[in-house]
Amino acid sequence: MIHTPVLVDEVVRFLMTGREGKYIDGTVGMGGHAEAILSAGGKGVQLVGIDRDPKALAIAADRLERFGDRVTLVRGNFSEISDHLSGGKCEGVFLDLGLSSLQIADRDRGFSYLADGPLDMAMGPDDGDVEQLLNTVSEGELADIIYQYGEERRSRAIARAIVGERSGGRIEGTSRLRAAIERVAPAKDTISTLARVFQALRIWANGELDALRTFLPAALELCSPGGRLVLISYHSLEDRIVKRFFKTEEKGCICPPDFPECACGKQPRLRVLTRRPVVPGEEEISDNPRARSARLRAAERLA
Ligand SMILES: C[S@@+](CC[C@H](N)C(=O)[O-])C[C@H]1O[C@@H](n2cnc3c(N)ncnc32)[C@H](O)[C@@H]1O
Incomplete structure (x- = not known):
């Protein structure tokens, strides 16, 4: 079973600023997007790939082997992203949420209603x-x-x-x-x-929605000014969380309109790059039906 990554060109275009440094793929899965990021980036680009599923990480390790010490793979939850970036800031953070085709197809994991399997549905051993x-x-x-x-x-x-x-x-x-x-x-x-x-x-x-809610402010904190946040979600619950977070962080002062001057001091921290979510075209959907519900949102960290 092959997992075909979704919106790959768009991910590379929004995530990669042309700057060297660290990029984080918080859902590295089978390493499809990670491979595209590393290939687009040249020798000065390093990637930290996180996944909670050890089976996925083993596949990513094989696929990304040729990039040598430009890649670090970590088993863990992206909600703990700050623990996985030892020192310094990063240039971009990416999430491709949900399940991989491999996880869905493995009947022993119980994700699919189409095959009989145990009632497991855990993405990783701690879930x-x-x-x-x-x-x-x-x-x-x-x-x-x-x-x-x-x-x-x-x-x-x-x-x-x-x-x-x-x-x-x-x-x-x-x-x-x-x-x-x-x-x-x-x-x-x-x-x-x-x-x-x-x-x-x-x-x-x-705990998928809580993980995303914890992740977003931590990821923003880790990004250098000019660094990018790029997320692909597959259902409205996740997309709404991302959209609201971007909206809150792109706003400055939130004082009531009748205040003579700003008392909150809130500064905008993000510039949203996708006013509407980017969605796959018909051709991608017909080649990869899993792409049908994908929505990509991207934003840039301000100073
Ligand atoms: C859609 S797949 C990613 C596929 C990947 N982009 C590729 O090209 O192969 C989503 C992956 O995210 C992982 N995942 C989901 N929630 C996670 C979390 N909170 N922390 C870490 N990994 C997570 C899943 O185990 C799965 O492998």
Whole structure:
């Protein structure tokens, strides 16, 4: 299974300022974007690649071997980015959020509703336990998770069906979860309902939105003036967090309009480079359907 990186030319164009120094790929995955960044950058460009999944890192290590000591790979969470950049600032930080094709295709990891597998959904060894959650959580809490992280309108009925499924014994595989969801999903909307519920459980298990919220201010802090932040997200929950962060950081004074002079002292810290998100063209989507929902946003650190 090959993972085809999304919007590669656009990532290189927005991330690389022509300056030498360190660039961070916080979701190095199979190293597709990292390879393009290193190839575009020349000898003075070093890359720190982070991923929470050791299997992904092993593949990236092979793929990036030819770049020698220009590459450092670290297993960890991008939310702890400051710990992974030992000293100094960097010229650019990049995230390509979500799952790789390899993770989705590995049925033993339980990310896909299309194949039977264990209820795992952990991106790395330190991440959550969906089986434990589904077998112990209250119906109300489960409905909230499905609503908040899956934006699923029928969250209450689905949570009731999943909790009801427990009366037949501990829920242990993705097919029992799928059967419970299918009992209450409308026939014409079954696949997208499954997709939303699996997405919700995965986001919960891996603390994905909190990781992104912690990452953004830390990444901005690490960038040199003129350095770039580039992010690709694949659903509106992530994209909204990025968009709001950029908006807040590009604003100066936030004092009420009736203040005679500024008391907050807030300075703009970012210049947004993508007024609207950059999305893949039709050709890329037809070659790589996973690209369909990708949205890239980029910004530059001000002094
Ligand atoms: C879409 S893939 C990246 C693919 C990569 N750009 C490439 O070209 O091969 C997303 C990767 O991010 C990793 N990931 C997701 N959330 C993470 C987090 N909070 N910290 C570190 N890695 C994370 C996943 O394990 C996965 O390997």
